Amino acid sequence: MTIDTHAIAAAVKAAHVQYAAAPGGANASYIPYLASVPATLAGVTVVTIDGQVFETGDTRYEFAIESISKIVTLALALEQYGADEIQKKIGADPTGLPFNSVTALELHGDRPMSPLVNAGAMATVSLIKATDAEDRWAQILAMQSKLAGRQITLSDEVNQSEQTTNFHNRSIAWLLYSANTVYSDPMEACDVYTRQCSTLITCADLAVMGATLAAGGVNPLTKERVLTADNVPHILAEMTMEGLYDTSGDWAYTVGLPGKSGVGGGILAVVPGVAAVAGFSPPLDPTGNSVRGQLMVAHVAKAMGWDLYHVPGSGGAP
Structure with missing residues (x-):
């Protein structure tokens, strides 16, 4: 997989334009703080393993990291x-x-x-x-x-x-x-x-976290080795199995990337060796995943052909 920065920028912008106001879902209500977060917020960020950042929308709004x-x-x-x-x-x-x-x-x-x-x-x-x-x-x-x-x-x-x-x-x-x-x-x-679960992060923070995993444990902004490279595949495997709660299998089937969501409205997808895509928007589906976040992240992944299960030369994504 190669990093086409122009294509990433276009995909991030298009994802936000198309889905930042998508209908459906509701803020988590069983935690009072989460119910009070403005439901109109939406942002999407990509951070590559070499530290390039592409973002649109409410990517610097601090929200609860949760799960x-x-x-x-x-x-x-x-x-x-x-x-x-x-x-x-x-x-x-x-x-x-x-x-x-x-x-x-x-x-x-x-x-x-x-x-x-x-x-x-x-x-x-x-x-x-x-x-x-x-x-x-x-x-x-x-x-x-x-x-x-x-x-x-x-x-x-x-x-x-x-x-x-x-x-x-x-x-x-x-x-x-x-x-x-x-x-x-x-x-x-x-x-x-x-x-x-009660710390505050931004969509940009979340993408950096994911990009650190994508880079085998090295933070692409600070250049610090945070994790042993051999441990990263196990984290990504766990994300694939249970990262989006009950719909983890559906996410793997349709998007093809390890993911993790939180009821604060954040969602992350990791493209090993390439980048991470993060989305944020508070309204959740019945399972607890951000409705708009899923749509925005999936759009970027599809536009870039970032699907770990795609076989080169088989048609579909490049």
């Missing part, structure tokens, strides 16, 4: 333990049920199955080698910042909104504890997990 934070903490855990241990303790398979499902735990012997569902994300948080909750949190925040290439901060407003409504996640944490599949105090894991 996209799961890939960051997974990255940190992989750095500390290696892929085999993470697969053994957490898993690498889709649950086939919603991201906050208790039934999924019960069906699989209280094993999380994936680090990209809430149960697996809390288990992943609990694995981080730390002296206490604040150390654990500081390491996760530092990894978010390194991947984004700037200092990411916690939103007290988002965190308060989430901490006072996270009773369902607390119950999941206790179920993990009862099955010995959480590796710290369960309420500490739930608290830190809630904090990691």
